[in-house]
């Protein structure tokens with residue numbers, strides 16, 4: 001099949017209606033005058049393999065992957081990037097010209113690019129990082145912090161065993177602390193990251209004591225609904241530099257757009273506004 005077909009991409013998951021990616025990609029396609037389309041596709045677990053076989057035949061160059069398929073797609077890919085293998089999940093699939101399915105994970109890239117853009121003074125070697133949570137998002141954050149050169153990462157999670165398992169996997173730069181000590185973990189840190197779902201609309205509030213926060217610290221929350229979580233509001237009041245989670249979502253989408261549509265899209269305030277605007 002020729003490459004002259006209109007380039008298509010999309011996001012697969014179930015449910016998928018809540019995804020902000022279609023709005024983001026539509027904005028970038030218009031802004032960069034790319035004649036392509038990006039569609040949300042609700043794909044049931046039992047149809048995943050069939051969908052991934054059919055999509056390239058229909059002109060799809062790749063898809064983003066969201067809940068609940070992020071782990072299952074690894075088993076269906078012929079090529080898995082090192083970072084996707086390390087994280088144990090993929091969010092960006094590319095249907096290569098040689099017919100192979102390439103699985104990548106760009107969450108860690110999105111996390112670190114967002115930090116670099118919004119907190120340019122953050123220095124990975126300036127001091128310890130604190131990471132709350134040990135789920136899928138934490139894996140991406142830990143791998144990118146280690147790659148950035150952070151020497152000490154204090155990891156704390158409600159279920160301590162999950163944090164211990166990540167220490168075993170990611171190595172001894174990680175120091176595991178009890179969840180009841182989460183507030184103490186902040187003392188003397190350069191960076192504080194919430195990767196739990198606490199504070200998200202509809203979830204319990206993030207109640208870790210924030211007395212240890214002080215000016216000069218960078219505090220970021222992966223939760224982006226609401227944009228300013230209680231953690232970020234507390235950090236703002238304490239004089240910290242705050243970075244919200246929406247930027248990570250935008251930055252993690254850049255590699256896919258580049259690969260599928262051949263243009264590096266801009267991540268700037270206009271992009272944020274386009275995604276936040278009601279459709």
Ligand code: NAP
Nearest residue numbers: 133134135136137138158159162195196197222245248249
């Ligand atoms: P996950 O794998 O389900 O992990 C959830 C984490 O939250 C676990 O550490 C869990 O602790 C903790 N948690 C849940 N309820 C808790 C409670 N009541 N008290 C204490 N801890 C609790 O989810 P995930 O994929 O890592 O996602 C986590 C958050 O990051 C979500 O809000 C997601 O939307 C957000 N996220 C944002 C981006 C972005 O681009 N901004 C990207 C990825 C994820 P236990 O281990 O004890 O259960």
